[in-house]
Amino acid sequence: MTAKTLTIGELAKASATTPRTLRHFEALGLIKPGRAENGRRVYTLQAISTLARIFLLKRMGFSLAEIRSLELKPASPKDIIETQLSLLSARKTVLERTISQLRTTHHLISDQLSGSESQIYDGPMDLVAFCLLLREGEAILERENIQPVFEKYFTAEEQMAWQTQMDRHFPTGDRTSYQVLWERLIVRCEDALARSVAPSAPEAQRLAKEWLELQKPLQDAVGPELWRKTGTMYEDMQDWQTPERQAPFSPEVFSFIREAATLLAGAP
Missing domain, CATH: 1.10.1660.10 (Multidrug-efflux Transporter Regulator; Chain: A; Domain 2)
Known part of the structure; x- marks a missing residue:
C-alpha cells in the first residue's frame, strides 16, 4: 500500500x-x-x-x-428511502404474522392449563408439535422468498422436479443425515476460507472431492440439464441474495469449491 x-x-x-x-x-x-x-x-x-x-x-x-x-444513474435519496421503507414494511408484515401466531398459541395453552383435569394436555408433545409447525412455517416463508429466483431460472415442471428432490433430501421436519453432512461440509469450507486455504491446497482438494461426492445423488436425480441451470443460478447468487433470500452457502464458498474442483479434475 x-x-x-x-x-x-x-x-x-x-x-x-x-x-x-x-x-x-x-x-x-x-x-x-x-x-x-x-x-x-x-x-x-x-x-x-x-x-x-x-x-x-x-x-x-x-x-x-x-x-x-x-x-x-444515481438514484435520489427519496427513491432509496422509499425502497428501504418497502423492505422494512415487508419485514414488519412477517413479524406481525409470527407474533399473532405465538399469541394465539399462548392463549390456547393457557386455556388448557386452566381448564378441568379431564382435558388432555401433554406439554412436551404439544411443544414439539408447535416447534415443528414453526419450522414448517419458516420453510414456507423461505420458499416464498426464493420462488422469484426459481421462476427466473427454471420452468414450472423443473421447479416441481427440484421440489420433489428437496422434500426428499431436506424435509421440513426431522433433519436427515444427508442434510447434516451438507451443513458440516459447508462449515468446514467456511473455516478453510477464514484460514486463507488456497483452492490448490490438499485440504481444499479433499473438501472439493467430498462436495462432489455429496452432490452426486441430487445431480443424478435431477439430470444434467437441470443441474446445469442450477449451477448458473448459484453463479448469479450475488445478484439475487438479500437478507430474506439466502443460498445455503456463500458466494465465496461456491467460488472456492468450484475453483478447487476444477483443479481436482485437472490433477493427474
Whole structure:
C-alpha cells in the first residue's frame, strides 16, 4: 500500500469482505481498480466508501444488477428511502404474522392449563408439535422468498422436479443425515476460507472431492440439464441474495469449491 492506494487484500480487510468478492464486483463493473507497475490491482481510498455504499444497498434489498444501475444513474435519496421503507414494511408484515401466531398459541395453552383435569394436555408433545409447525412455517416463508429466483431460472415442471428432490433430501421436519453432512461440509469450507486455504491446497482438494461426492445423488436425480441451470443460478447468487433470500452457502464458498474442483479434475 502507498499513501494513496490499497492492495486487494488491504481493501478486503478494510471493508470486511474477501478478495474473491472484490474480483466479482470488479467483473460486474461495480468497482474499478488501477494497476501498479507490477500489474497488480490497486485501489484508491475512495473504494472503501464505494464498497460501504454497495453493502448498504444490498442490506436494503437491492440486487447487484440494480446497484450497478444506481451507480451508472444515481438514484435520489427519496427513491432509496422509499425502497428501504418497502423492505422494512415487508419485514414488519412477517413479524406481525409470527407474533399473532405465538399469541394465539399462548392463549390456547393457557386455556388448557386452566381448564378441568379431564382435558388432555401433554406439554412436551404439544411443544414439539408447535416447534415443528414453526419450522414448517419458516420453510414456507423461505420458499416464498426464493420462488422469484426459481421462476427466473427454471420452468414450472423443473421447479416441481427440484421440489420433489428437496422434500426428499431436506424435509421440513426431522433433519436427515444427508442434510447434516451438507451443513458440516459447508462449515468446514467456511473455516478453510477464514484460514486463507488456497483452492490448490490438499485440504481444499479433499473438501472439493467430498462436495462432489455429496452432490452426486441430487445431480443424478435431477439430470444434467437441470443441474446445469442450477449451477448458473448459484453463479448469479450475488445478484439475487438479500437478507430474506439466502443460498445455503456463500458466494465465496461456491467460488472456492468450484475453483478447487476444477483443479481436482485437472490433477493427474
